[in-house]
Amino acid sequence: MSLLGEDIVTEDGEFVINMGPQHPSTHGVLHLKIWLDGETIKRVQPHLGYIHRSIEKMSENLSYRNFIFATSRMDYLSAHINNEACALCVEKGLQIEATPRAQVIRILMAELTRLSSHQLWWGCTGLDLGAVTPFFYAFREREAIMEIMEETCGARLTMNYMVPGGVMYDIHPNFQKRVKDVMKQIKNNLHEYFEILTGNVIFENRTKGVGYLSKEDAISYGVTGPTGRASGVSCDVRKWFPYEGYDKVQFDEILDNCGDCYARYMVRMKEMDQSVSIIEQLIDNIPEGDFQTKTKNVIKLPKGEFYQRVETARGELGVFIVSDGAASPYRIKYRSPNFSNLSAIDHMARGAKIGDLIAIMATLDLVIPDIDR
Amino acid sequence: MTNEEIKLFISAHIPAATFDESGEFLNVIIASEELLPIMKELRSNRDLEFDYLFCLTCIDWKDHLMMVYHLLSKKHRHVIVIKAKITDVNDPQIETVCGIWKTAEFHEREVYDLFGVKFINHPDLRRIFLMDDWEGWPLRKNYVDENMIEI
Amino acid sequence: MRLLLTYSFSSLSSHIHAWLISSMGDGMAALVAEMVIVGISLIVFLVPLCFFLGYMERKVAAFMQLRLGPNRVGPKGSMQIVADTVKLLFKEGLTPTASDKFLFNLAPVIVVVTSMLVMAPIAFAKDFQIWDLSIGVLYVTSISSIAVIGILMAGWSSYNKYSLLGAMRSGAQIVSYELSIGLSILSVIVLTGSLKMSDIVMSQQNGWWIFKGHLPMWISFVIFVIASTAEINRAPFDLTEAEQELTAGFHTEYSGMKFAMFLLSEYINLFVVSAIAATLFLGGWMPFHIGHWELFNHIMDFIPSSIWFMGKTFFIIFIIMQFRWTFPRLRVDQLLTLEWKYLLPISMVNILLATLIAIMGWHF
């Protein structure tokens, strides 16, 4: 079902199908134009902008406190991490730092977000490959995390918990206990994830050797996050450019050299373990103190350019603020991970089957509003 | 390489380049015509090897447009920001860097879509987000939006 | 009570037959009247059956997915499927402008009619069979492959690229899996020596083929279940309607009642293949007997034959439903690889083994 459904066959006798903007496996309103030879894909051309909400333009009219919250709606599965990136960038401009307590809370929240995002991805990967049941298993743990988020931040999905200089309010008294419960639940249930999908012969056949992306191509296409790490590119911002004290916690950067869908799948599965480990290291060690550094009511950044990058669940998010000294940014650029990751899709999908394209899209873990912004 | 060495290297290639180290990264400001050769050199030189273009954008400073390229070397772990100044605001043009970093293709289309910068030799320069018949370049400072409500 | 249990359906049908002949005469009129009666009773049987299968499918899915499933419409949600069906009846039936309207409207009818036709030789209980023709099994395999024409028709006439791709996949898939189904049925026929459904059931009086026929029968049974799942386009072989790839495949453009007919045929097909699997391998309506345990065998005999048949059938239906909610979908080339590289060679070797057993008389 698409807008361009009229051209059944183009002039050259090629069979063209339009996947999207409304299609169950494009995860939103991505539109892929696919040139086919039978079932084999000759070329994929992404058409974007079906959810281009002009966040960059809009942010030019918002204050430094307010523009942060618009980013929750970009990559809504890493809403918290997006906010964190903006808050950090403003802090960089103001040359202040969040309080130690706020920093630890931020890391905890970011890792919880990463866990819930990966769980949703896992469920949707199963769904895209035709297995419906994983979706429900994934949501079991995801809902538990959502409840924690709701208790502390007040919202389930778009948390809006970040302010420059810290977090908006202190954590809920139940926070630590509930997080520990959920970590126990996730550790107990993670093996079910592997039992349902990972070991399945059909799943392995669908993903192994499919959608290969070499290390050189991954760097050249700017592919980051688990997708890049599955191709052997060491690109974890938490390791490379530590922020918020990520250098003080122990965790591994998961790397895989296969570069296929299965590698991307496994990298994300292993990252869940790492996130759990980070949370367990920090949950009992939240320092006492203020949860916010005092900032002025109207924040004005000094003239200059500030770039802050963080690792979202999908890769490297860069926030580039150009300030002219006013109360709102002169120009904001979000270097979104999905935008670069998507650009490699044509390269990965050529010569594959339609079903492979679904697997590639699923393991790229695309969030379309983050691409279009 | 340290920033000083990079500065020397670039000065040797482009004597007119100016540097700005006030921010986090080393900023190199060059004219738009000089962009492509120095970019090729930055990518291929063994000691620099900037293989990862992680941000490509444009800033509208009203009297000129500034293309900003954030480059990183995965091997040497150094970062540089190349800024190319486009003086012709009415018909901005610059060479594409698609051939050097493949990620530039989409990012340049985005810049074309929102700022109207034409990239010479770009393989597929179309609007990426907005409809093909959209008029104007929304992120330019002189863009007038009829639907906009002044607060 | 005793009378009810031992009551044979054949006496009922012969009563009706005698009455019809006495009132209409021994001619075409009686035959037509009998056909009408059979048709009506089949539909009366099928509609609740499909309602139940739809309900069962949702509850099985809910059970496997840790949720409740429909529970608001009617007691325990049992009226959910009725609501769905009535809604589909009253929904607008769209016909796309560019489509081939005649074929577009004909396709769902063909699909439903073929799946209903296959019901004819199935023995639902003792002496309860619509048409016990001498080539029963051959009839089943040949009629069921007509369904693919309906699917191809639907895909072609819709004037939709997804439909066309779905239909083309369906063609390749059904033609391939017919072979495995045929060969696994053949291994039973080799042992039975008859194509007649009633003969096949009777031959399992002293034990079901799956127990009597040693390993080859087990292999045949597994291959039959896999291949028939593919034949009726259910997950993990539902490539023709692969929702995540082709939105809805061959029935993308169908709405309202025409779409409901595809759903109906899906459930009838599910029942039919399970019934045939139960007949061929699990003894149809035959009770479960163990060697010389006379008391046990008597108790088993006491359970009505229709319950035996339905129990076995629904067991297989449950297995096939579990497939759907467990496995990811195969890719189209893997689907054909599975058939041509694995199932077909295995069935070929298997039929040789079955023949060997039949010739040597090694089966019980």
Place this chain on the structure above:
Amino acid sequence: MDVSEKLIFPGQKHETADGGILITKLDDAINWARANSLWPLVFGTSCCAIEMMSAADAKYDWSRFGFEVARATPRQADLIIVAGTIVMKMAPVLKRLYDQMADPKYVIAMGACTISGGPFFYNTYSVVKGVDHVIPVDVYVPGCPPRPEALLHGMIALQEKIKNEHYFGKKAEKDK
């Protein structure tokens, strides 16, 4: 209206209150079926789509009410839940999707973006300021994003609305 006062010609339609007993009862039965079997279209543009998915999961489980069968093709869907911002480029696609759906069809506008253009995005160049500029909306569910319970409430409100409609007899309230 008093029927006896009017001169009735042969063949003229006799008007009775609410379309007569038979029609009313039939209406009720059909409305019961239609209300309890709302199949949503798989359609979500942004954040609200995730909460829509949450409404499908085991904790909220919209299958209890018969919303379970999410169809990917508009032809077979009864309900389109517009979950997320609609931008200018998407608006014609959405209109087309709505047109492709078979009657009777319903629309739920989920979230602030679909109701009014959003908490942030109302003032930008590319966003449609409310989905009701494009397609008619039956139920509005506010929130950014609304909780799954809110969506379920909206869907049950839609069921109530359908139960009060007239399939036969009077013209459907929707068309008025």
